Amino acid sequence: MKRAFTALLFFAGLIGVWHLLAMSGRWSPVLFPAPMRVWEYLVSAVEDRTLFEALGVTTRRLMIGYLIGVVTGVPLGLITARFQWASDTIGVTGLGLQTLPSVCWVPPALLWFGQTETAMLFVVVMGTVWSVALATDNGVRNVPPMYVRAARTMGSRGMHTWIQVILPASLPFIVSGIKQGWAFAWRSLMAAEIYVTILTGFGLGQLLNFGRDLNAIDQVFGIMLVIVLVGLLADKILFSPWERFLHRRWGTVNA
């Protein structure tokens, strides 16, 4: 209760300061809108449904791409950790590609797939898959050999050991990997949406860019706010449960 109150007070204060700064007249309202103006934009965007549509389009791209990235990244990491040849080939490729800022995938995606949903998905997948794969690989390599030996004496072999021992034992690494993958995917999707207009659906990034085209600073601020909120919400919904589980079972884990 006390925590909620502190937080409330802080954000109320923040908006208050913002309001005062906007009222001070130091900056033109065309460049620095008052909180009320941003609020009005958000209300109108909700009323004419553009906000929900954009939110829907963006989250759909993100979720599908992210899911594909995780679902391919984890097995890829398991394979590179298990087989030396895979580590020497796929592993090295992944390491290289992970250093590539994922925005760099936007130009080739547009050339290959045109201004389509596929291009957007491709960018998100590329942002996710390598960091997930590398984290999984790293996690598997850090599993104490003792666990595997203990499991073997209890009759665990092959696939059973991988699924029941190695995978859960590397969970702290995998969770921090999928979290990092999420960060990359989210950033690259926003960049892609700002960079290109996809006619099949306007995402948040596109609304942000329209705001700039229209010189509508209230829209720019409003959408930025929504982007921040989506990021926070995803963190709470997607990762908090895992992190709580890790914390409960493992004790202190800095995942």
Added chain:
Amino acid sequence: MSTVAEELRQVTPAKLSIEHVSKWFREGVVQTHALDDVSLSVDEGEFVCLVGPSGCGKSTLLNMIAGLEFPDSGTVLTEGRKVTEPGRDRMVMFQESALFPWLNVIGNVLFGLKLKPGLKEKERLEVAMYYIQLVGLARYAKSNIHELSGGMRQRVALARSLAPNPRVLLMDEPFAALDAMTREQLYGDIQTIWEARKKTIVFVTHNVREAACLGDRVVLFSPHPGRIREEFKIELPRPRDINSASLANYASEITTALKAYRKTEEND
């Protein structure tokens, strides 16, 4: 007879024979002669302690009986059959507990049971609870591993290795990381449990008193290369008290022998 009773029935302990076993480890150009022509036989239901300085191959020998490592020459036999892989008839309790942190107490004890065919989920739970009670942790069945003290963790590890009802129990310095008080309590418990669930036990330790307290026989190793030097039969009634005078006599006898071998080695 119900399956649970069947599962909990007393299995006959197995006989172990280690015949002329030698083992080398190669790491790059460095070669370690871990065991040199070691022969040892352990009777059905016997409690044997292996003592000796660090690096004399005690863990290596234990791992060979477990089927986790293999001799370069010689053979390891259980009940006359050559050991070719790990098996549920030989369970290991490791130095650090090696419990799985992603499972709670009962989850850990169930791990081996789930790999045993022929048991229903409910029956497995019943068997697991029996062993958790046996080690005195009934109240902690749902606890997470990190919430337990070191002593409690080793109890869980003991329950986990007893649960598949092995014929041989291999223990590698299971109490090394515990404080003296906790250890003393566990000496009592392990003797009681050994009465309840008779197994052939091979127990590795650095602690000579511990060996004299628990073992029917104490086998003394010396390193470089690992060899068996001497054996001591401990003829004391059970349960034994670690602080008793007669036990101290055995302990000092073993310690003297241990020091003597260290001397001859230094003079070599």
